[in-house]
Amino acid sequence: KRNGYPEVIYGEGKTAQQIIDIMYSLQSHQQNVLCTRVSPEKFVAIHQVIKAAVYYAKARCVVLNVQVMATTSTSIAIVTAGTSDMAVAEEAAVTAEAFGNRVQRIYDVGVAGIHRLFAHLTEIRQAQVVIVIAGMEGALASVVGGLIDTPLIAVPTSIGYGTNFEGLTALLTMLNSCASGITVVNIDNGFGAAYSASMINHLSQGGKA
Amino acid sequence: KRNGYPEVIYGEGKTAQQIIDIMYSLQSHQQNVLCTRVSPEKFVAIHQVIKAAVYYAKARCVVLNVQVMATTSTSIAIVTAGTSDMAVAEEAAVTAEAFGNRVQRIYDVGVAGIHRLFAHLTEIRQAQVVIVIAGMEGALASVVGGLIDTPLIAVPTSIGYGTNFEGLTALLTMLNSCASGITVVNIDNGFGAAYSASMINHLSQGGKA
Amino acid sequence: KRNGYPEVIYGEGKTAQQIIDIMYSLQSHQQNVLCTRVSPEKFVAIHQVIKAAVYYAKARCVVLNVQVMATTSTSIAIVTAGTSDMAVAEEAAVTAEAFGNRVQRIYDVGVAGIHRLFAHLTEIRQAQVVIVIAGMEGALASVVGGLIDTPLIAVPTSIGYGTNFEGLTALLTMLNSCASGITVVNIDNGFGAAYSASMINHLSQGGKA
Amino acid sequence: KRNGYPEVIYGEGKTAQQIIDIMYSLQSHQQNVLCTRVSPEKFVAIHQVIKAAVYYAKARCVVLNVQVMATTSTSIAIVTAGTSDMAVAEEAAVTAEAFGNRVQRIYDVGVAGIHRLFAHLTEIRQAQVVIVIAGMEGALASVVGGLIDTPLIAVPTSIGYGTNFEGLTALLTMLNSCASGITVVNIDNGFGAAYSASMINHLSQGGKA
Amino acid sequence: KRNGYPEVIYGEGKTAQQIIDIMYSLQSHQQNVLCTRVSPEKFVAIHQVIKAAVYYAKARCVVLNVQVMATTSTSIAIVTAGTSDMAVAEEAAVTAEAFGNRVQRIYDVGVAGIHRLFAHLTEIRQAQVVIVIAGMEGALASVVGGLIDTPLIAVPTSIGYGTNFEGLTALLTMLNSCASGITVVNIDNGFGAAYSASMINHLSQGGKA
Amino acid sequence: KRNGYPEVIYGEGKTAQQIIDIMYSLQSHQQNVLCTRVSPEKFVAIHQVIKAAVYYAKARCVVLNVQVMATTSTSIAIVTAGTSDMAVAEEAAVTAEAFGNRVQRIYDVGVAGIHRLFAHLTEIRQAQVVIVIAGMEGALASVVGGLIDTPLIAVPTSIGYGTNFEGLTALLTMLNSCASGITVVNIDNGFGAAYSASMINHLSQGGKA
Amino acid sequence: KRNGYPEVIYGEGKTAQQIIDIMYSLQSHQQNVLCTRVSPEKFVAIHQVIKAAVYYAKARCVVLNVQVMATTSTSIAIVTAGTSDMAVAEEAAVTAEAFGNRVQRIYDVGVAGIHRLFAHLTEIRQAQVVIVIAGMEGALASVVGGLIDTPLIAVPTSIGYGTNFEGLTALLTMLNSCASGITVVNIDNGFGAAYSASMINHLSQGGKA
Amino acid sequence: KRNGYPEVIYGEGKTAQQIIDIMYSLQSHQQNVLCTRVSPEKFVAIHQVIKAAVYYAKARCVVLNVQVMATTSTSIAIVTAGTSDMAVAEEAAVTAEAFGNRVQRIYDVGVAGIHRLFAHLTEIRQAQVVIVIAGMEGALASVVGGLIDTPLIAVPTSIGYGTNFEGLTALLTMLNSCASGITVVNIDNGFGAAYSASMINHLSQGGKA
Numbered sequence A, B, C, D, E, F, G, H: 001k002r003n004g005y006p007e008v009i010y011g012e013g014k015t016a017q018q019i020i021d022i023m024y025s026l027q028s029h030q031q032n033v034l035c036t037r038v039s040p041e042k043f044v045a046i047h048q049v050i051k052a053a054v055y056y057a058k059a060r061c062v063v064l065n066v067q068v069m070a071t072t073s074t075s076i077a078i079v080t081a082g083t084s085d086m087a088v089a090e091e092a093a094v095t096a097e098a099f100g101n102r103v104q105r106i107y108d109v110g111v112a113g114i115h116r117l118f119a120h121l122t123e124i125r126q127a128q129v130v131i132v133i134a135g136m137e138g139a140l141a142s143v144v145g146g147l148i149d150t151p152l153i154a155v156p157t158s159i160g161y162g163t164n165f166e167g168l169t170a171l172l173t174m175l176n177s178c179a180s181g182i183t184v185v186n187i188d189n190g191f192g193a194a195y196s197a198s199m200i201n202h203l204s205q206g207g208k209a
């Protein structure tokens, strides 16, 4: 649709062949393509047919670019609590980059060792919009939210066990945050957070998303 | 804190006297004040002491201004599904205005009569950021989200009965939306949606929130 | 039981041999048979014994007809939000056809791109009864329900992740719809929706189901 | 909208004055009006202004007719498990009658004394569509569903205690019924069941609802 | 413990070797043994060592008798809704028999075809205590409970899909039954139901369980 | 129905007049009557009309006897964890007595002070059937179950706060008990437990309930 | 029981007279008494009879001392997120003091303004055991837990709205904390936290609790 | 960090290589290391590289010591209900030992056979702090809590089926215990319980954890 921005395919539950077909069709309309939730096995099958497709393994995303997008001068910060949240963080990062945003990755700064977060505070505060990604109890969103004055999009992840209930606990934490300026997306929805963040970052550049 | 922006008091569970005390103290620091979740009875008691306090009855908010804030040229659209969602919508609207935003109110355009929504589409599309407020099944967020290219903040309301579970259904709907660009706040949290929307709208004006 | 209508076997948890036995017994009573929830592997085993059995792979259904049923002139419309809902939709479609109904398939018209739905509105409105099948947030049921004046049976599917809770979100959405004229069946129960829809369609033809 | 059919107002959460205003406006368009969920106190206030408004106390519904509707020859049967389900049943009955349907009330025939149900079976089987209303465990829907060949709309009620969870148990029972031909509406939603049933009954009369 | 009654081993999560060790030790104390939840593979390993062990495949139970128990003249009736409930029913039946009870199996008499249940009513009424086993919506317990004057123990099974929630729906149905005289055990707990039923049946024979 | 046994009225949600009417009608058929869940206010109104009606205030039950029932020589023990469980216990006790059972009340012997329970063990073991009533975490059922060889019916109560979820925790505890011979009824269902216990106690006396 | 330690009465659901009776009986055994969950109205009635009883209004606790207890030199820190958590905090504080502990109150230091917490860190670190009390999302427990090396007992409170679910969110947060050394008690259970904290503090003084 | 105490790695979701890297780095800082949640397969890979690493198979823990820690004279008692709780118990035991605590293991003393528990009571009472580990209904925590005067940390396990909901039932039981002095950790969190218990035990030795 909008100039330069990729069309997005949700890869989950689609066969490699279905993905290839959609990619071909979009490519023929001069559309960049981002395909999320693609397993390594599926990518191998895609790549055999579409050589230009690039795989971001940690993000489980495929990108197929037919035109180059400009990158914003301002940035989106992506902050995670633990190393296990990285898959979701990379889905967000690759998405944000595919939509032409500069991205700062600040990983593994969870509240159990809060000094690590403070070490990155200046960097986080320079971003136009911050994505906080956390599993377990998800407390990082509240702490970061209390420290910044920019929009914060919180992504609960399904990392945890027992009463974590596959991410529900982190989600509830984020929805009930005592810090202002936090909005929330579905569990593990790195893509959705980045899509909204990209809109906001581009707005701050004077253009609509 | 930031210049001109009001300090916010969460009125729920505070006595009139507690609210008066905080207001006095903030006033003496030349701070505008917004106090949410104030019942009419409580306001009467506040008003007897602080004559300059203004009550927004539908929003259940009190505003006490010591300095005038400029209003943005761009606007936040607040869209509701039903008339019962108005209390939450007005909390959002009064909050947004207290933070210096121009607000467009587009109420009662739920999906059961979708032509009413389409009649306001141009208006909605002109906003920098859209707040969609809906109870019952909350489908309005998905429909609006599919029609616009700006950030959408969805607020589930506790309007409904039976399996609505006091807003849980609308919340789940909004978190699982098939449209991109939607983030979500807690049930009935009109304040929180407006606070984030204000940050975004101000960013789009070239300044941080 | 009723003349020409198939007997239905719920294939889940039955062995191929058990299904074969029931099919033989029904066939000997001159009964058409519909067997739902049959995996491809199970069908291979059934087919080796009952050559006349026909497999509808997408629907995962087996049909064994001993007599031809008349088809209604009026139709049932089956409308889905996404391509991933197709398995449930086809279970509904094959069931409806097995019960002698004309079926219109209108797939992949979810609310994120609402123009696609509007393109099929005339067609949908011609049906006597409409089945709407959707996963994720299930908003399609409300939107279609607001646009038609015929009974709508909504089928939530288990497509989604995180707070989708394997279809619970779509179910709750459909139960709380602000549009009138919507009734709901269990998650992924394409068969049940088609069975009720068939009763309604046949009633509209002057006969009981 | 459609000729003779009433416009419906959901009275819950509306003031008497708001209801009066809508009623006046509809009356001036020659529309019959049905207003559900109206408390006796609210009706007194409405009646002081609109003398022609009629109150159905058990159903908590107000009807204001400006034109007479024809009544169908075929009927809708409304079957309840207990006397406590009567409020929901009457909401359904008054709704169905307001939409021009003949209604048979068969109350208090729950499965704990199943002979009472069997005593009314012929009557139930004569209806075009059956509404089954039950609280507690909601088993009546399954039993009736197994005995009839017409569409059955099940309404769970919030009657019960403890693990009834205000109607959730009956709802789950009805959604998981082992009998075919059952669709379900929200807890206590007598109106919704009757609205769909009316559509079906009118279809069976050769016209759309 | 009590004379002749078997000791019970809960086989789930125990290795074949662990089960063998416990069996040997109990045998040496002249104790009959019942071991529940044993997979066929595990039994093969047990049987290689303990030749006298007998496997009840449908029940997934192993029995090792060192002395013969008398059987009661009165009986326990075990009634199931569907064929899929058989594994739980057989766990109950084998348990009841191991504890010296006469058992009547009345399977596949669910409420969707209620005439089948009535065909067995005399037989069911002759039992001292009735175990009703049902999945999906579990309505059978209420119907049988309304027809008999003896204690009824209801066992919900995990058979079903979607909102069945792996047996939760049937459990809730049974706990909220409008029929008197029903008590309930955990989902799929055929053993527990039979153990209590055996106590009751033996009490009715003049001895404690 | 059965000779001498009372008919039971569930008083909740019925008006005094409705209860009076049913009582009169049953009295005229020479039936004893037990009416549960009657508030003191409602009883005053009943008593003004039916002088012979007796109120059991702690149990919130009304009894109206037209004939004397024999009492069993064997007994039902009713064991509670705390004093707050007494209302449910008395509902059970009055019910059991109305059905002709000798009842032993052993109250306030919760597991936090387990010596109190042991002081009553002989007494508990003499009963034919034991009802254990407990709120909070409901652990008493498991402990008693492990100490006796007779059927145990567990009644969770809604006593507790926070994650007690109005009795849900005690219910789950009882359903998952590691002790054998425990069956469970709905939260606060003292009547239901006593009804089943009475059946068992009468069976042990050689007659059906 | 133990020397000097008060006996504890749980006041909820007990009448003033019941509490008076227990207090008298304990007093006559030379026992100090702590009674929690006492409303102001109930205390008035108690105080009229037992003049020596002292009411702690914010804690809703009554204390009746017959002997003086020594106070530990080491302390328990009680840390709260917001002012609304004070009732629970005071229940904890009064309990801890009644059990002879020195208590440090550090209130209203929630994570939205984390500098306030850091201002009290030295003080918190001097305690032997820390009780953290928080509602809404309960993130404070994780942050404090990451900053101290002593046992932390977390108390979720029922402060919040919407998806807070009356304290469930804060509870889940605390159970899933990424910081080590945190254990949790029931929602609003200030007493329980203080009781355990007191045991730990006394252990650290060389004596058992 | 603190002298002699091991650093802890949460092994779940980390590759063998990631664990090896962290271990090397910690070893080079003269830190003992405890790594929990390590599968046997993963340990084989770790052991090939780090020969000094020791595997505790039942606990699924790896320990790598570079310096010897002193062991406390006082002890932590670890009490389990069943044999199936052993994996969690050993995680707790190995953790406690790695942190220099003397540990007493008292396994398989669940409340169904309460005499077994009483046989170990003296031993349990000698500990400074007691960890109670139980699945199914988790009643053991309440019973032990009522018998001891030291802090008790309860660990629910995911052992059970049906309404056990993978440990939720045991968790709720423990949070609602009627015995005082019990705090709770997440389901299966043996590590967390031992970490807190170790802090308490060391405090009782006059040092901070």
Ligand SMILES: Nc1ncnc2c1ncn2[C@@H]1O[C@H](COP(=O)(O)O)[C@@H](O)[C@H]1O
Pocket (backbone or CB within 6 Å): A178, A179, A180, B008, B009, B010, B011, B036, B037, B189, B190, B191, B192, G082
């Ligand atoms: N209606 C509201 N819903 C949620 N949070 C609010 C609301 N109103 C105010 N707040 C937040 O509450 C904070 C003030 O809390 P307090 O210090 O308790 O008055 C504000 O800074 C806001 O972040």
Ligand SMILES: Nc1ncnc2c1ncn2[C@@H]1O[C@H](COP(=O)(O)O)[C@@H](O)[C@H]1O
Pocket (backbone or CB within 6 Å): C008, C009, C010, C011, C036, C037, C189, C190, C191, C192, D178, D179, D180, E082
């Ligand atoms: N896919 C399905 N979902 C729900 N119910 C079904 C399905 N297929 C068949 N049934 C029902 O299952 C009945 C047959 O069950 P059974 O006797 O177990 O084969 C049919 O009469 C239908 O009512």
Ligand SMILES: Nc1ncnc2c1ncn2[C@@H]1O[C@H](COP(=O)(O)O)[C@@H](O)[C@H]1O
Pocket (backbone or CB within 6 Å): E008, E009, E010, E011, E036, E037, E189, E190, E191, E192, F178, F179, F180, H082
């Ligand atoms: N299928 C079953 N479901 C529930 N409890 C069982 C089952 N089989 C055995 N049990 C109980 O488990 C106890 C034995 O447990 P264990 O010592 O772990 O073998 C028996 O005494 C029974 O009370």
Ligand SMILES: Nc1ncnc2c1ncn2[C@@H]1O[C@H](COP(=O)(O)O)[C@@H](O)[C@H]1O
Pocket (backbone or CB within 6 Å): F082, F083, G008, G009, G010, G011, G036, G037, G189, G190, G191, G192, H178, H179, H180
């Ligand atoms: N606020 C409280 N929350 C939870 N348990 C409490 C509370 N106050 C007292 N208790 C417990 O309740 C017991 C007394 O219960 P009762 O005999 O009913 O008064 C005390 O020994 C405490 O264990």
Ligand SMILES: [Mg+2]
Pocket (backbone or CB within 6 Å): A144, A145, A146, A147, A148, A149, A150, A179, A180, A181
């Ligand atoms: Mg902020």
Ligand SMILES: [Mg+2]
Pocket (backbone or CB within 6 Å): B144, B145, B146, B147, B148, B149, B150, B179, B180, B181
């Ligand atoms: Mg959009």
Ligand SMILES: [Mg+2]
Pocket (backbone or CB within 6 Å): C144, C145, C146, C147, C148, C149, C150, C179, C180, C181
């Ligand atoms: Mg419609």
Ligand SMILES: [Mg+2]
Pocket (backbone or CB within 6 Å): D144, D145, D146, D147, D148, D149, D150, D179, D180, D181
């Ligand atoms: Mg039917």
Ligand SMILES: [Mg+2]
Pocket (backbone or CB within 6 Å): E144, E145, E146, E147, E148, E149, E150, E179, E180, E181
């Ligand atoms: Mg019965």
Ligand SMILES: [Mg+2]
Pocket (backbone or CB within 6 Å): F144, F145, F146, F147, F148, F149, F150, F179, F180, F181
């Ligand atoms: Mg027992």
Ligand SMILES: [Mg+2]
Pocket (backbone or CB within 6 Å): G144, G145, G146, G147, G148, G149, G150, G179, G180, G181
């Ligand atoms: Mg710490």
Ligand SMILES: [Mg+2]
Pocket (backbone or CB within 6 Å): H144, H145, H146, H147, H148, H149, H150, H179, H180, H181
């Ligand atoms: Mg204790």
